[in-house]
Amino acid sequence: METRMKKTLEKMYSMKVDELMDPRAWDMPLLQKDEPVSHVFFMLRSNNHAWVVDSEKTMKLVGVIERVDLLRAMLPPDSLTYAYGSIKMHMKNIYIKKGAKVRDVMTSKVITAKGGANLKEIMLKMKKYELERLPVVDKNGILLGEVTLKSVIIHFTRLLRETG
Amino acid sequence: MDVYVVLLLYLGLALVLAKLIGSLFEHFRLPAVLGEITVGVLLGASFIGLFMPGLTWFYPKDEFKYPVEHIGHIGIILLLFISGMETNLKTIKKTGKVAMISTVIGVLVPFILGYMAGILMGYGQQPSLVLGALLTATSIGVTARTMMDLGVLNTDVGTASLSASVMDDFLGIFAIIIAIGATSAWAMSILGIKITLLIVVELGIGLFTVNYLVKGMERVKTTKAMLGISLGLMLIFSSFAQFTVQAAIEGAFFAGIILGTTAESKIITDDIKALSYGFFIPLFFVYIGSLIDLNVFTDPKAIILAVVIVIIAIVGKVVGRAAGARIGGFNWKQSLQMGIGSIPRMEVALVSIMLAIKGGAITGELANVFLASTMIFVTVTTLITPPLLKWSFKDEIENGNGGQENA
Incomplete structure (x- = not known):
């Protein structure tokens, strides 16, 4: 049993992310940066997150939105505090910001995985940044797909069955 | 008594009180x-000395003074x-266009007026530049916050006011570098070269190499390695900026932009904010408060200076910002509102005065006078802005455009 676990894990570590990435990129929660902010709210009713791209033509990844970002956007503005250099929070609040777009509430700092990376690197990255999902991009920042902790686990169980 | 005992007690009290009194101030908006x-004023040697002169023995001791300052x-x-x-x-x-033009003119007008006032009052070239900065x-x-309460922030x-604030800070910290470095026309041109050098070395090289740097940092396994190395880089950048333009903060600012x-x-x-707002930054504001020498307020020269800079601070900014906003395309009323919104001064002014003192641009009694006047003008500008803004937006509030006020 012990060696089986070990073998399976080792096999998994060296797997390329591309093998496990969902090939149906159109199934990913995707938004364009200039859509009205209301679209995010509808999308995140059933999704935990949404990737934001420049446009669906270029597919260049520019941001991510999670539910907690929407919490920030919806907070009553008098609850925001005013420390020097923290005005960004206010610009992200949809009570304050008129005609807010998707890009106004997104986080533009996205931790990404490069296509071709192996699962060991992916897992370490997930651990380091405490993320359950990473977008996979090519060297120009074009979104190729996503890899989630759930898909890693599913893959692990599948490998386990095969090895057994 | 051991100075170390007092130092720990002082820092502890300073932190606890800073957070408590800070929260009380927030409560009153x-x-x-x-x-x-x-x-800081309450814990300072000057205030304590008024009531308990016997308790001020430790303030001038090196073992107390230096740690607190650093x-x-x-x-x-x-x-x-x-x-x-x-x-x-x-x-x-x-x-945006309005924000851009109004920021630039809004920075230039008070700078020039402050400088001219300094010269007219006989403070000499460099202190006058500091005054402007x-x-x-x-x-x-x-x-x-006030616009929020009035329901007119959106x-x-x-x-425009929010977006102007970013560039405003940016220009403000450059103004003080110029004031500290510009001891003569010759020094001014040298300073130009130094600033260029600083920007090329720190921003230029930094922006090109930061991605590789971060990749490298990711591989370091020590606990909180990225935090430690980033703070280290911040200090190295600061050191270089202190060396070139006598303004460590500029290096820290660039390091921040790059990272x-x-x-x-x-x-x-989050870690950096925890470290900063939980410890160092409140202690900076307490420190600057503790430097105020209350005796200065009996000096008519200080009172005159304070009155003059309060007036320039208000008039210069309102006129500059409003003129810029008008040129940028706002109507007169909007321009005035924007001008009034730009009256408050606080962080950058306090940082600048500390820099000017550390950089030796103002010294001795003059430093005391400038510091006290700065305290007065940051306080006054902060206090008068809410009522003035309320007045300037009264039509919007009455017409219900702005929604209800809950101040």
Whole structure:
């Protein structure tokens, strides 16, 4: 049993992310940066997150939105505090910001995985940044797909069955 | 008694009181910073000396003085580092036309007026430049909060005011470098070269190499390696900026901008804020409050200076900002509202005065007079802005455009 676990894990570590990435990129929660902010709210009713791209033509990844970002956007503005250099929070609040777009509430700092990376690197990255999902991009920042902790686990169980 | 015993007690009391009194100020819709400065005044040698002269023996001791001073200066460095991390170069580029023009003119007018007033009052070239620089940068906090309470923050004026604040800070900290370095026309041109050198070395090389740097940092396995190395880089950049233009903060600011461009910096932001707002930054504001020599207020020269700079601070900024906003396309009323919103000064003015003192641009009795006047003008500008804004927006509030007020 012990060696089986070990073998399976080792096999998994060296797997390329591309093998496990969902090939149906159109199934990913995707938004364009200039859509009205209301679209995010509808999308995140059933999704935990949404990737934001420049446009669906270029597919260049520019941001991510999670539910907690929407919490920030919806907070009553008098609850925001005013420390020097923290005005960004206010610009992200949809009570304050008129005609807010998707890009106004997104986080533009996205931790990404490069296509071709192996699962060991992916897992370490997930651990380091405490993320359950990473977008996979090519060297120009074009979104190729996503890899989630759930898909890693599913893959692990599948490998386990095969090895057994 | 051992000075170390007092030092620990002092720092402890300073932190606890800074947070408590800061919160009390927030409750009355005033900036917490003002509360922290007040704590500094109350704990300062000057105030304690009024009531308990026997208790001031430890203030001049090196073992007390230096640690307190250095913690304060690290606080300034962290303040500007955070500000840099939150400054998105793309956002600055996207600053709207109104915000852009009104910021530039709004910085130039008080700078020039402050400088001229200094010369007319006989303070000499360099202190006069410092005076001008102190008056440049708006502190957006009070304005944002008041506009919020009045329900007018999501108007064109509100948005332009917020977006102007980013560039305003940027220009403000450059103004003080010029004031400290410009001891003569010759020094001025040398300073130009030094600033260029600083920008090329720190921003230029930094922006090109930061991605590789972060990749490298990711491989370091020690606990909180990224935080430690980032803070280390911040200090190295600060040291270089102190060496070239006598302004460590500029290096910290650049280091912040550079690290802020990477996605990976996300994981250190919270830690840095914890360290800064939990320890160093409040202690900086307490420190600056504790430096105020209350005896200065019996000096008519200080009172005159304070009155003059309060007037210039208000008039210069309102006129400059409003003129810029009008040129940018706002109507007269909006321009006036925007001008009034730019009256408050706080963080950049305090950082600048500390820099000017550390850089030797103002010394001795003059430093005391300038510091006291700065305290007065930051307090006055902060206090008068809410009622003035309320007055300038009275039509919008009555017409219900702005929604209800809950101040």
